Amino acid sequence: MAPPLRTRITRLLGIEHPILGGGLMWLSDARYVAALVNAGCMGFITPRSFHSDEAFGNELRLCSDLTGGRPFGVNLTLSSRPEANAAVQRWLDMALAHGVRIFETAGHAPVELIDTLHKASAIVVHKSSSIRHALSAERAGADAVALVGMEEGGHPGTNELPTMLMGALAVDRFRVPVVLGGGIGRGRQLAAVLAQGLDGVLIGSRFLVCEEIGAHRRYKEHLLNCDEHSTVRLLQSLGNTWRVLRNDTARQIDEIERAGAADHAVFGELISGQTARDHCYANGDWQRGMLSLGPSIAFAKRIEPLKSIVADLLEEARASIACLSSLEQE
Ligand SMILES: Cc1cc2nc3c(=O)[nH]c(=O)nc-3n(C[C@H](O)[C@H](O)[C@H](O)COP(=O)(O)O)c2cc1C
Structure with a gap:
């Protein structure tokens, strides 16, 4: 050491x-x-x-x-x-x-x-x-x-x-x-x-x-291809800023938020932690779920x-x- x-x-x-x-x-x-x-x-x-x-x-x-x-x-x-x-x-x-x-x-x-x-x-x-x-x-x-x-x-x-x-x-x-x-x-x-x-x-x-x-190896492999632009901050409008991987779920959340979502309930399953756990962490589908991530992932090789x-x-x-x-x- x-x-x-x-x-x-x-x-x-x-x-x-x-x-x-x-x-x-x-x-x-x-x-x-x-x-x-x-x-x-x-x-x-x-x-x-x-x-x-x-x-x-x-x-x-x-x-x-x-x-x-x-x-x-x-x-x-x-x-x-x-x-x-x-x-x-x-x-x-x-x-x-x-x-x-x-x-x-x-x-x-x-x-x-x-x-x-x-x-x-x-x-x-x-x-x-x-x-x-x-x-x-x-x-x-x-x-x-x-x-x-x-x-x-x-x-x-x-x-x-x-x-x-x-x-x-x-x-x-x-x-x-x-x-x-x-x-x-x-x-x-x-x-x-x-x-x-x-x-x-x-x-x-x-x-x-x-x-x-x-977490599933496919997710980790995807992370290796990420750079400093691969994350996005969402849900500021609800006072619950969340920095996550840019993926299909993040894009959907962004659209719903821009359309004027008034509370978390509007996002349904998209925002639930279980979606991230079951689809991405367990099965490697990194397009699904709000996946907490910051731009320092760019350093992962x-x-x-x-x-x-x-x-x-x-x-x-x-x-x-x-x-x-x-x-x-x-
Ligand atoms: C996947 C992931 C899950 C996290 N979950 C929690 C959590 O449950 N509780 C908490 O206090 N912080 C949580 N954080 C924040 C981290 O503890 C830490 O503060 C943050 O990752 C530091 O910033 P960095 O991601 O730029 O290194 C999470 C961060 C990530 C990336």
Whole structure:
């Protein structure tokens, strides 16, 4: 394994490298999260991806087996609709009972959640696409924040600011460690984030082509042909911005949205997570489903083990850091 690149986030989480793999709906399961942990990074299982509590429990056990007992994380995404959060407390209790002590929280005001997690001596990394909301999470006790720019695959919120600018704005505003996500897929970007005085990166899209991601090979092969124009942001008009692969479903959603869709119900099955899971992730039909993806997929060149991607990121980051250091001597 590459020599460690230590920052405040690596010390906080007890990991070797300042790289976090953000939670991925349907995809961040035990195998993927264990691959991150075994590569010296941190990953987060998404409980919402499993059809039952029992299945989530099995995943927690499998992840412990695959990591040989090393710590791993769980993602808890809060909705603005209280009824949609009923299961979060159950998942939290299950994760704590299993011994998980690292959580990535995301979504609506996590104040009570942070309090509950701290009472259980857990570490909270709160992910947000808004500096203002991330500062509120810091005030509520978050131990670290992950700031994600508008390039992020998935739900970048209503934020219009790009990742690099968010990082530059964040650097003097936070007391706790800050990692930056959205559009990151090269080691030189990791070096740039560290050069800004921040603590690390959070990655989703770039890792989708790793061998350990449980998506159909045809989808991964399609991702290798994608470039920086292959994703699109939809549903801004409903306040639910979603960055996804440009495919048939995205085009249909775009048409319905432009025709003045007033709420999510109008989109029916097109928008449902099951469509993405069953048609694309399970069967490789990448034209079907809203498939969260950001433009950093342009950096993916082959399907390979996650540890190879991480090793390349680190090697390039080190080379960039050395290059910056040599500037001083010229
Ligand atoms: C396929 C996919 C699914 C995602 N699902 C979730 C999720 O369930 N919860 C969450 O907090 N973030 C989710 N995200 C966001 C990622 O955790 C991460 O913040 C994002 O991918 C970082 O930006 P990048 O895609 O440009 O690397 C998802 C992203 C992708 C690409």
